Amino acid sequence: MTAPARTLPESRTSAELIRAEKPVLAHNYHPLPVVVARAEGTWVEDVEGRRYLDMLAGYSALNFGHRHPALIEAAHRQLDQLTLTSRAFHNDRLAEFAERLAALTGLDMVLPMNTGAEAVESGIKVARKWAYEVKGVPADQATIVVAADNFHGRTTTIVSFSTDETARGGFGPFTPGFRVVPYNDLAALEAAVDETTAAVLLEPIQGEAGVVVPDDGYLAGVRALTSRENCLFIADEIQSGLGRTGRTLAVEHEGVVPDVLLLGKALGGGIVPVSAVVARREVLGVLRPGEHGSTFGGNPLAAAVGTAVVELLESGDFQRRAAELGTVLRDGLTGLVGKGVVGFRARGLWAGVDIDPAIGTGREISERLMHEGILVKDTHGSTIRLAPPLTITGEELEGAFGALEKVLTRAA
DSSP states (O other): OOOOOOOOOSOOOHHHHHHHHTTTSOOOOOOOSOOEEEEEBTEEEETTOOEEEESSHHHHTTTTOBTOHHHHHHHHHHHTTOOOOOTTSOOTTHHHHHHHHHHHHTOSEEEEESSHHHHHHHHHHHHHHHIIIIIOOOTTOOEEEEETTOOOOOSHHHHTTOOOHHHHTTOOSOOOOEEEEOTTOHHHHHHHOOTTEEEEEEOSSBTTTTOBOOOTTHHHHHHHHHHHTTOEEEEEOTTTTTTTTSSSSGGGGGTOOOSEEEEOGGGGTTTSOOEEEEEOHHHHTTOOTTSSOOSSTTOHHHHHHHHHHHHHHHTSHHHHHHHHHHHHHHHHHHTTBTTTEEEEEESSSOEEEEEOTTTOOHHHHHHHHHHTTEEOEEETTTEEEEOOOTTOOHHHHHHHHHHHHHHHHHHO
């Protein structure tokens, strides 16, 4: 017997849509109660037509703003030609994408994937294979050193080396082969590295932890240590990369070139999920046909959008803009310290802002800012993250600070 067709109303309010999600969507997120229906540049609009300044940019997936004209044009053009072949065949967009991404990052080879977690998983696999085939680590004994308070994704292997119990609890047994050391502690890192170490995997700036910027010299020290001990330096720049910090890559602030670079989020231009492992030839060269893959990895649509993203970055304009507006961001936050803000960490157009717990949690402040037309997101207690599109204007930033000061003053 055929079930009767469901009749849905032509339009539903934000409240109705939020209620409709509850019985049919897994509750793996706790979003702010705003239902976005349209977006352009730095602004989004909900189903009732209320406008909000996006100060989160999809955790850096929207570095170039919503629906950037050059990226939309690239996607439309490719949609009219070819979207997917799988890697069973070559496609006419992939070579240029790989060539230009390798050139942008100063590395040799590209392994295209889809999501950031896939890039991390792929980097782990490649590092282990390199350890066995090149370094000579005995079979199944390779270790990877990671930092506490990391965020690299949510697969079972990745949460195996998370120190966030919310991400880990109830998902064991966990994958072995990882050693966790404190972030920003070279001595602890050196003590953890031995002859079995395949790689050190780090975020150059820890995003989920609250935009934690390491001390000057830390990344250079990691590079020196891994070179000396013949293990790989894997830099997870899925959030920090592609212009966010005022450089193409966050490691560039210390003149560091990692062996393996993990990219995602902004690489898809806010249109399609695109990620990549970019590495030295002798590292990615350990892969042979059939040992790793992805049906959608390197698909023509993704390659076309990814190439357009790289083209935007090749001029350096977005990196310079992030650096210049980063000064505005830092000055605005400095003016709020002691007025409800107890401290902050920032680099480029990226900041973790610690709110006085007596005023409210990060969630409460985010909700109050939402009512003022500003969208941010909380992390870890009373911290909120700011990561606006790199297309934001100084005036828009000043408006966001005005709204934050208003919210903090009301709550005090």
